[in-house]
Amino acid sequence: MKNLKRYLLFILVLGALFGVYLVNREIGVKGFQMTVSSFIQMLLVLPPIFILLGLLDAWVPHKLMVKWMGEESGWKGAALALFLGSAAAGPLYGAFPVAAVFMKKGVKYSNILIFIGAWSTTKIPMFLFEITALGSGFALTRLALSLIGIFTIASIVNKLVSPKEKEKIYAQSKSL
Amino acid sequence: MFAEKTNGRKKVENIILYALTAFLALSSFFIDKGKTKQAFKKAWKAFEKILPQLLGVVALVGLVLAFFEPATISSLIGSSSGWWGIVLSSTIGAITLIPGFIAFPMAALLLQNGAGYGQIGAFVSSLMMVGIVTLPMEIKYFGKKTAFLRNGLAFLFSFFVAFIIGRTVG
Numbered sequence: 109m110k111n112l113k114r115y116l117l118f119i120l121v122l123g124a125l126f127g128v129y130l131v132n133r134e135i136g137v138k139g140f141q142m143t144v145s146s147f148i149q150m151l152l153v154l155p156p157i158f159i160l161l162g163l164l165d166a167w168v169p170h171k172l173m174v175k176w177m178g179e180e181s182g183w184k185g186a187a188l189a190l191f192l193g194s195a196a197a198g199p200l201y202g203a204f205p206v207a208a209v210f211m212k213k214g215v216k217y218s219n220i221l222i223f224i225g226a227w228s229t230t231k232i233p234m235f236l237f238e239i240t241a242l243g244s245g246f247a248l249t250r251l252a253l254s255l256i257g258i259f260t261i262a263s264i265v266n267k268l269v270s271p272k273e274k275e276k277i278y279a280q281s282k283s284l
Numbered sequence: 285m286f287a288e289k290t291n292g293r294k295k296v297e298n299i300i301l302y303a304l305t306a307f308l309a310l311s312s313f314f315i316d317k318g319k320t321k322q323a324f325k326k327a328w329k330a331f332e333k334i335l336p337q338l339l340g341v342v343a344l345v346g347l348v349l350a351f352f353e354p355a356t357i358s359s360l361i362g363s364s365s366g367w368w369g370i371v372l373s374s375t376i377g378a379i380t381l382i383p384g385f386i387a388f389p390m391a392a393l394l395l396q397n398g399a400g401y402g403q404i405g406a407f408v409s410s411l412m413m414v415g416i417v418t419l420p421m422e423i424k425y426f427g428k429k430t431a432f433l434r435n436g437l438a439f440l441f442s443f444f445v446a447f448i449i450g451r452t453v454g
Contacts, residue, residue: 114336115336115339115340116340117336117337117340117341117344117420118336118339118340118343120340121340121343121344121347122343124347125343125346125347128347128350135350135351136350138349138350139346139347139349139350140346141346142345142346142349142350143342143343143345143346143347144346146342146345146346147339147342150338150342152298153298153301154331154338155305155331156301156302156304156305157301158327158328158330158331159305159309159323159324159327160304160305160308161326161327161330162322162323162324162325162326162327162328162330163308163309163312163320163323163327165323165326166312166319166320166322166323166326167312167319167323198301199381200412200415200418201334201338201341201415201418201421204334204418204421204422204424204425204426205330205334205425207425207426208330208425209330221430221434224434225413228412228413228438229409229412229413234388237388238388238408241388241389241391241392242388242391242392242395242404242408243453245452245453245454246401246404246405246449246453246454249405249448249449249452249453250405250408250409250445250449253409253444253445253448253449254409254413254445257409257413257438257441257444257445260437260441261434261437261438261441264433264437265430265433265434265437268429268433269429269430269433273427273429273430276427277425277426277427277430280425280427281425284330284333284334284424284425
């Protein structure tokens with residue numbers, strides 16, 4: 109029963125896909141194909157990310173992470189968070205479990221937000237690809253704007269979320 | 285047209301990721317078997333916890349993408365579509381979840397087919413930074429407040445990107 113509830117969204121969407129299939133076969137089949145192909149893509153990318161996470165969790169001591177990216181880490185911590193997010197591979201949802209491990213290890217909230225921002229939009233391999241696809245004018249302008257955006261969004265969210273709420277989020281990360 | 289090239293690139297990226305993981309896992313195993321076992325246990329537990337949401341998200345993406353054709357998109361977001369096109373581009377970017385390796389060639393195609401630079405800037409920016417379909421996952425990790433704030437601000441930010449890129453590029 110508990111498991112069924114966890115898979116509720118998946119079951120509902122499958123039902124909706126089936127409903128679409130009954131109304132319009134072409135769109136329904138396309139939806140199923142997309143679902144299967146993105147699931148395969150996901151299965152290709154995620155296992156190494158989670159294994160790296162497990163290794164990080166097991167090997168990198170709490171103290172070191174606090175020193176590198178914790179409360180007292182200053183601009184170096186922010187720069188490291190930006191670099192780690194940019195060096196990552198994979199879709200944004202791959203960043204959330206990494207962020208949870210970072211929280212468990214005592215990384216500062218604003219640095220977590222910078223990490224998420226960098227992972228979402230300044231990934232280095234993506235940037236190189238963006239240049240080849242859309243031109244360096246477009247890619248460089250967007251990179252410069254993204255850097256502004258990442259730090260602005262991180263600092264606004266960091267200010268608006270109260271210390272108490274942060275405590276709750278950090279406590280929850282331990283159960284994930 | 286771009287599919288083969290992007291798949292190739294993606295493959296190379298994936299091989300590097302796997303090779304790095306295999307190297308680190310093996311090194312870890314030789315240094316400390318117990319710790320490595322613990323690491324794999326943690327990896328599996330974390331994966332299993334998020335799997336239901338991931339499956340839901342993936343199916344939702346399939347459902348949404350089935351309705352959106354690139355041709356439909358480009359007819360709506362040409363450079364003459366102005367702010368209306370920008371708002372539409374940002375919204376499409378926010379609700380779809382297309383990997384960059386597919387999105388960039390698609391954006392290039394859209395540009396060739398008459399989409400505007402500002403609109404494409406808004407689309408790419410919101411596609412990367414805003415995730416409506418992954419919101420349930422984000423809430424699970426960060427709580428409602430952070431998730432809504434981050435996505436809301438990133439959505440507004442895509443208009444700024446559109447404004448600047450529309451003026452300076454193209």
